[in-house]
Amino acid sequence: MGMGLTIRGVEKRFGRQQALAGVDLEIRPGEFFSLVGPSGCGKTTLLRCVAGFCRQDAGEIAWDGERLDPLPAHRRNLGMVFQNYALFPHLSVRENVAYGLRARRQAPALVRERVGRALEMVHLAHRAHHFPGMLSGGEQQRVATARALAIEPRLLLMDEPLSNLDAKLRVEMREEIRRMQRALGITTLYVTHDQEEALALSDRIAVMNAGRLEQVGAPLDIYREPATPFVAGFIGHTNFLRGVVTAVAGGQATVSLQVAGTAPQGQERGQEGACQVWVPARELAIGVAVTIALRPERLSLGAPGAANSLPGEVEEVVFLGAVTRMRVGTAAGPLVVEVHGEAAGDIKPGAAVLLGFEGAAATVFADAAQGG
């Protein structure tokens, strides 16, 4: 087994904009790896550098220890699925899928067999003679995937392949992609801005922001233990509380929360007990400014046993079926709470509630200059 894809120190600058500021990444063979991040974070640029459509300014890209970056794009043997599919409008579905094989001068019999297999896999054998313009969005997406897979690439690159589909189809297609990827065991580098899609599909995820990797890890680890406030805010919904550590004792840190609309400095320290919370101390020290990230589902309503509680008033209730999401105004600012079960749907705006959470449920970032 080889080493997969190695990206080392890759930088890319467009004019005055630093698109990639030194990216290091290893993607293991057979892995489904996603790059997620907001628009302009550099994820597509990184993908295009791997594909060979743009040349990095510094760093190297290698497959199984062999440098890819000196190779022109057409000799890298990487399959790519484009955001808008980029199907050849003047060629039929069959000819589109056969294109890469013909470019490699494969024997006609082999081309026919491979194309047939690829179309079979995406359930489009019956559409082989249609032209791309006659297909639905979902079908076009599947042709694009079949075309990229037909050349049996060492690595499959997917650039937001589902972003042009409607919500229901998107969920169906992502299951389809996952099934195919597992069946073929093909190493896949997947770019998306949709964190939910990345969580659902990936073995591992890299969260990117402003040309850098914020965190790399398995979906569950990233969700549970975000490394930075940015990751906490980008992956899943998160409430942020700002405050200052006022005491550390017995593995617990006391954090005096910043009251909404005021500075977090000494004058209101300990002024109101309701605005103090206790979190695991770890390496926190007295006087450190912290940001506390709290998932909406880790907050409970009026749980008497909770270590921390914040009184508040319900401002808005959104009933979503299995989950009820509400916004609760507290002294530390509005917090989003998600409660399971339909009973919470009866709560009306204006009701006074007590929000509770365990200290261990919070992720604490020391001295985070940036918010969400």
Place this chain on the structure above:
Amino acid sequence: MDMRPRAEQRHEPMQGKRKGRMNAPLAPAARKRAVGGRDPWQVALAGCYLLLALLIIYPLSQLLLGSLRTGTGSWTLAHFRDFFALRYYRAALEHSLYVGLMVTVFSTLLGVPLAVAVARWGVRGRALLRALVVLPLVSPPFIGAYSWILLLGRNGWITNLLKAHGLPWLGSIYGPQGIILALTLNLYPFVFLLVAASLSSIDASLEEASANLGATPGRTFRRVTVPLLMPAILGGALLVCLTAMADFGSAMIIGEDYLVLPTLIYSLFFNEMGGQLAMAAAASVVLLVCETAVLLVERWYLGRRSYGMSALRRTGEREVSPPLRLLASAFTYGVVGISLVPAAVVVVTSFFPSSGPVMWPGFSLGNYATVFYSVPRALFNSLYLSGISTLLCVVLAVVIGYLLVRRSSRWTAGLDALLMMPYAVPGTVLAVALISAFGGRPLLLTGTVTILLVSYVVRRLPYAVRGVTAVLHHMEPAVEEASVSLGASPWGTFRRVTLPLMMPGIISGAVMTWVQVVSEISSTILLYFGPWKTMSVVIYEQVMSDNFGTAAAASSLLLAAVFLPLLLLNLWQGERTAELV
């Protein structure tokens, strides 16, 4: 927005051979480095620069130098001083400006209401109208002028009819009014086509939003629709102005002693060959300045005001009352009908028996026999020269268009600017410039076919390039990237993906080049020699020597050479033809 800088794409060197097997083991890194030869597209770019510098910059600078030199070779401003001091010259400038202005005004007054009527007021037969309206645009204006003489001239059919019934005729068709009539009916389609295209690009929701905010239909039209149409209206008007001021043929045929700049240049050039060449150059420079000014105004205005709309939902026809619709239909079919009269008159009278300027109803092929008997090579010359220059133009346009869009960089920007220049160069001016540049050593081209081809290619190249770039801009670069990522070499990608997808643009560009070149007269008449007389020159000569029957037959043949390719193009790609004129 993710950044995908097309300009930064690596210029991959061409690969001669493809890998024979799938997943073939790749050559060691050292060998791959060796592919860094010269990018053939860079060589092409350098070649294009050289060619355009030689064929555009060099002649125009020779023209300017020629206008600033005396017969003995010393520098002088005398030619320009004379031009503005002497009534004879200055009048031509004033005439050109007057004709340009009037044709622009009348074309706008016809073109805009026509576009609104067709797009919004439910005039029936929209597709037919769009096709018909292209015909006057591609008919040579001198045929229009000649046809109006047949109808309204001193011995015209309508003039005689009115005289026979004792009705007064309002005035003469000769002079500025004739030029303006012929050119307006020839050029209003520019305004119509641009405004109609713009109307259909306005998203329905914009006008709906205006109505929803409480604006009456009239207010919506004034405050939303018209401002959005303004770039198209002005773009069309300036295009008309540019073409009208450059026109030589109709002014020559119907203007009589009303000289405009192109006809002045022609007469300076031919009446006293040699001594007046510098004066012709000076007049050419003046015309060039006028044209450039109009072109710059157009670029400046459109640069500031292009809204880049593309309608998600096109605005449909409005509910209009039957009388209004009837009125709109009458207006539309009336204007389009009148603008088609010249072509119809020419074709019908070409079958009349004739003797000199006298024709009488009947049927005879005598006129055609005369054409083939007296100028047997003219038809062949026209077709041959048009064919060759169309081919040259298309090949160059594909290379340049690809460079401009897909290899765009600082370097190609200059090429783009260079290509703008021919828009402002009237045929007459280009001819004088080419003679100034290539009339002697080291590059003697006058009296060769090459100089004719050069003049055709240079003037039509920008249009052909625009056809190619329009298609390329429409084409997602991702399609080409997909081909490369599937293993096709850059050259293979160009051949198997880019070129086939460009084909519609290439073919319509070729047809439009052909159409314009086959009826070209303004530079041909200065540059042709001996055996290379073309149909347009024959028509001009026959009209001038009052052989109206022969002229009609020659004109009909020319119209067939123009319309047949257009018809085929129209059948092949349908309604899109109108957008590419």
